[in-house]
Amino acid sequence: MPRVYGAAVVVVTLLLTGCGGGGARSSELRVCSADTFVPNYVPQLERLLYWERFPVTVYFERDANYSDYYRQLALQGFDQWVQATGFVVRYRQVDSPDAAQIKVYFKPDTRNGLTTYTYYPSSGRLVSAKVEIGIQGGNPIDIRSVAAHEFGHALGIGGHSANVEDLMYPTFTSNVPLEITPNDLNTVKTAYCNYFLARSRVAPREGGERPVQATIRCGCPY
Numbered sequence: 188m189p190r191v192y193g194a195a196v197v198v199v200t201l202l203l204t205g206c207g208g209g210g211a212r213s214s215e216l217r218v219c220s221a222d223t224f225v226p227n228y229v230p231q232l233e234r235l236l237y238w239e240r241f242p243v244t245v246y247f248e249r250d251a252n253y254s255d256y257y258r259q260l261a262l263q264g265f266d267q268w269v270q271a272t273g274f275v276v277r278y279r280q281v282d283s284p285d286a287a288q289i290k291v292y293f294k295p296d297t298r299n300g301l302t303t304y305t306y307y308p309s310s311g312r313l314v315s316a317k318v319e320i321g322i323q324g325g326n327p328i329d330i331r332s333v334a335a336h337e338f339g340h341a342l343g344i345g346g347h348s349a350n351v352e353d354l355m356y357p358t359f360t361s362n363v364p365l366e367i368t369p370n371d372l373n374t375v376k377t378a379y380c381n382y383f384l385a386r387s388r389v390a391p392r393e394g395g396e397r398p399v400q401a402t403i404r405c406g407c408p409y
């Protein structure tokens with residue numbers, strides 16, 4: 188892995204290979220490498236994606252499962268990322284699904300979450316994301332944690348941590364609040380290191396490329 192030190196802009200291409208399930212995929216990161224912010228679990232991920240700018244727009248689907256109470260719990264989960272990143276990660280709620288980059292749904296038939304996103308494979312630039320938050324059981328601690336976990340995927344974390352302490356571990360224990368660990372934070376900082384290092388990201392050259400879709404399933408395997 189080539190690295191450039193000093194004042195020069197660091198441009199490193201990091202290939203993230205697949206780790207089971209979806210087959211080999213790759214994303215291209217620029218500006219920094221997986222060695223820039225450590226510890227992290229970037230090498231374990233299938234892909235690491237990014238939004239071109241913040242705030243990212245969020246819409247909560249007002250279907251039969253929606254309530255303001257669930258929305259507030261979900262926002263508390265999202266805000267964990269806002270706080271942890273020192274307001275680099277920001278979102279803005281919008282009133283129309285058409286104006287939203289991230290659409291959020293509540294699912295009464297599961298405690299787990301699911302995120303589907305669309306992105307350009309050559310650059311890793313996100314186009315849209317759909318976040319499903321399980322509300323089965325109605326435990327506010329769990330709903331908040333699942334929302335934080337799924338928002339981590341929606342921010343671009345394409346895969347899971349192998350460390351049970353991390354927010355992005357694939358399963359959770361009910362009634363135990365999850366927090367963003369240094370591993371989680373450094374993984375997101377790697378995706379957005381242009382912000383954290385005050386450097387410019389190389390403009391994506393996607394040409395006529397079509398965005399692709401991927402789904403990340405989370406939760407207990409039973």
Ligand SMILES: [Zn+2]
Pocket residue numbers: 336340346347355356357403404405406
């Ligand atoms: Zn997950």
